Amino acid sequence: MNKNPALRALGQALFWVLIAAVLFYILFPFYWAIKTSLTNSAQLSSQALQWFPNNPTFQNYVDVFRGQPFGRNLLNSLVVAVGTVIISLLLSALSAYALGKFRFKGKSILMYIILAVSVFPQIAVLGGMYTTIRTLSLYNTWWGLMLSYMIFTLPFTVWVLTSFVRDIPTELEEAAFVDGATPMQTLFRVLLPVMTPALVTTGLLAFINAWNEFLFALTFTSDDKAKTVPVAIGQFSGASIYENPFGLIMAGSVIVTVPLIILVLIFQRNIVSGLTAGAVKG
Template identity: 60%
Template structure:
């Protein structure tokens, strides 16, 4: 009310708000913009002062080096297979678990949810030794299968928690009507509830995909040659042991980041509706 009565104060508040938004946006986007700028600079330009570095001539040689690198090509394809496989399994298992935990009453349901939450709390390094022993014993070392199943440790708990809260908020009349028509619980899940759960599935699937795509510790530990993108980029080497190829590293980082940005932009409406589902009950 005071701001509306005093136009000067109102405009000062608006200006302060937009200045704050610009500062936050600059703080968040500056590292990415600097990485993009570095990816278009030659190796010798990295030692220039910032003013001369920004005005240095651009080159696409770093991107040519990255795309012509067969190891990077193999890692990109392998990352896509591993991330997609982990997300598909986690969504399948998480949907079934969420349907059971969100719709049925049985003894120990709360305990199961707490166990799932407890599993997601443990850091990756805490289970690394045990998982490495399992991978070695199963004969899947240096195999994408080891990464797909190891990634389920952090994708399934997240998927189950998000989908369980979403399933609880779906009107029970949909399920009751399908059961009256003679549908089995699984038919009800996949033919009736599954389309309704699509925003939550897209949200959890995309966030799980990003986690798998960027995972470094398991990919470095459980593989030696069939490695995904993060360890391959980290192990980029220059012309000598003292040369750090920051240009190709930044170019590779931009190449693997662009698909994630594109996915977020394509499914942004589903992500927003999936994250806000159940937040307001009418």
């Protein structure tokens, strides 16, 4: 029985209204950040709630790099995030292969421990990590930040890749073993190419977490040239203690957000295939 055309049209209208509301909710903060970054300080003080800037200017973007070592902060974030992802993926690929394809005593307990660590709050391990970083003389260094970031990236990547490796057909391994391949050769030459969607997905999510991390970066760096961009943006200061440089903060936030959007657009197909891998079994 066909539905009433009027009800069908009303349902479609409500559906598109809902879509528009969701898009507005998602995109409006980013639009407001761009709008604020294109507005000078005088206009922000007197006309902060205007929907469009009267005289758009890129001066805030210029001042971001002029007043502080923001370029160096961007380099710090890039090196630390990329290094964290590479080390995490390498270690998690080895761990996932062992946890997903081999049987040994205590494997289930180990998996639950990894899951528990991944949901542990950062503040709970902050004191111990600070002592460790200081003892290893890694304060104000890239390696210190990488070591601390892997606390939350490594358990996540191990858990996701283990689920993916478990669903890879065993026949691939058996064929490699018949050809005389060692377990390490099987992993790097046979399984890793198959794991590309999962590696891209977990790597990108780990990169976003490391790129946006604030607490560890704030605690383990004190030199302005050693700080990452989230900390640098959070410590932007105005001409006086009574001025909040919203224009500079938004300009820095837009600069930091654009690379993440570009990465997601480039790897969106791999992300979808990686997230849905193993969801349907034949």
